[in-house]
Amino acid sequence: MALVLYRKYRPKTFSEFIGQEHVVQTLTNEILQKMISHAYLFSGPRGSGKTTIARLFAKAINCQNRNGFEPCNQCLSCQEINQGRALDIVEIDAASHRGIDDIRELKEGINFPPTRLKYKVFIIDESHQLTKEAANALLKTLEEPPSHAIFILATTEVHKMIPTILSRCQRFDFWKFTVPQILKKMEFIIKNEKIEIEKEALELIALNSAGSMRDAESILDQSINFKSGGIKVEDIKNLLGLIDLELVSQLCDFLIKKDSLGAINFLNETLDRGMDLEEFAKSLINYFRQSLIFKIAGPQNPILFGLTKEQLEKLKTQTENFKEEDIKNMLNKFLEAQNKIKYSSIPQLPLELAIVEICQKI
Numbered sequence: 001m002a003l004v005l006y007r008k009y010r011p012k013t014f015s016e017f018i019g020q021e022h023v024v025q026t027l028t029n030e031i032l033q034k035m036i037s038h039a040y041l042f043s044g045p046r047g048s049g050k051t052t053i054a055r056l057f058a059k060a061i062n063c064q065n066r067n068g069f070e071p072c073n074q075c076l077s078c079q080e081i082n083q084g085r086a087l088d089i090v091e092i093d094a095a096s097h098r099g100i101d102d103i104r105e106l107k108e109g110i111n112f113p114p115t116r117l118k119y120k121v122f123i124i125d126e127s128h129q130l131t132k133e134a135a136n137a138l139l140k141t142l143e144e145p146p147s148h149a150i151f152i153l154a155t156t157e158v159h160k161m162i163p164t165i166l167s168r169c170q171r172f173d174f175w176k177f178t179v180p181q182i183l184k185k186m187e188f189i190i191k192n193e194k195i196e197i198e199k200e201a202l203e204l205i206a207l208n209s210a211g212s213m214r215d216a217e218s219i220l221d222q223s224i225n226f227k228s229g230g231i232k233v234e235d236i237k238n239l240l241g242l243i244d245l246e247l248v249s250q251l252c253d254f255l256i257k258k259d260s261l262g263a264i265n266f267l268n269e270t271l272d273r274g275m276d277l278e279e280f281a282k283s284l285i286n287y288f289r290q291s292l293i294f295k296i297a298g299p300q301n302p303i304l305f306g307l308t309k310e311q312l313e314k315l316k317t318q319t320e321n322f323k324e325e326d327i328k329n330m331l332n333k334f335l336e337a338q339n340k341i342k343y344s345s346i347p348q349l350p351l352e353l354a355i356v357e358i359c360q361k362i
Helices: 021-033 050-062 076-082 100-110 132-143 179-193 199-207 213-226 233-240 245-256 260-272 277-297 309-319 324-341 349-361
Strands: 039-043 089-093 120-125 149-155 170-173
Touching: 021 050, 021 170, 039 050, 050 076, 050 089, 050 120, 050 149, 089 100, 100 120, 100 132, 179 199, 179 213, 199 213, 199 233, 213 233, 245 260, 245 277, 245 309, 245 349, 260 277, 260 349, 277 309, 277 324, 277 349, 324 349
Parallel strands: 039 149, 039 170, 089 120, 120 149
Antiparallel strands: none
16 A cells, blocks of 8 residues: 555654754754653644654664664664554554543553663653543653653643643644745655646645645645646646635726725626635635735745746736735725624625725725
């Protein structure tokens, strides 16, 4: 069975990992200085590399032929960890193993020394989902762990962790990946996989991954299955159900002319052709956000990735017709309309009202 891209291209060394430099530098310094802590807490959004870094760290401290802080990936310990066969690396999903009985079982295993590795590493994912009783039971173990045991707790909701556990862990905050960081990884993958894909399509994938490297790799995987070669921007739009930017741009032209009736008719005609209203509202907000960024910072801002030269030129021309205050006002109106769509008996009415108010004020 072929591996999915996010598993196939999971970094095997710290140098292969893109982003989270503040985390990587601190952990690699600890390895070099032999200052390994007994408990770590990795907090951050999904797809930000928490589990990947945890596995890399576990592999590096157990490597038999480590070169500085980098695991060799050749020794028996590295190979077992890479293949997911290492008995001394215990991964627990707290979403499904959250009770006190699960933690008691874990505690019983902690006292036994590692079977092969130097350290027994316990990686507890989604650790905020542990019950109060289970968290308190884990706390006692964190206070006085055996010298061979290391805990790495990962969570997407650190505010739900009990303070006493936080105080006993070294905490590392992971950030969302930037568009350039995601693009760098995507470009590496398509080069190795010999995939033909338009640059703009790749940028669109990065923009729609919400800062998650895993999501970006999954979308790329889907696009390869969707179309085997010559992947274009339109293919990604169809795959993700994205609204054609040209439709949003046309509506913007009506706003520039202060033609509220024309804009409302255009909106309804487009809806009659099967357009998803909520997706359109989302695309409209994103377009004016890009317009605001263009107004403030110019065309080189990373937020403007994913636009073709023609689309960027059109955005520039349209943005010149608005003051910065106008764009902020439009964004607020469309955000309000987006929130009201799902509760309105006539779904498009909030957008229609926003259009009328905008045309009256700009």
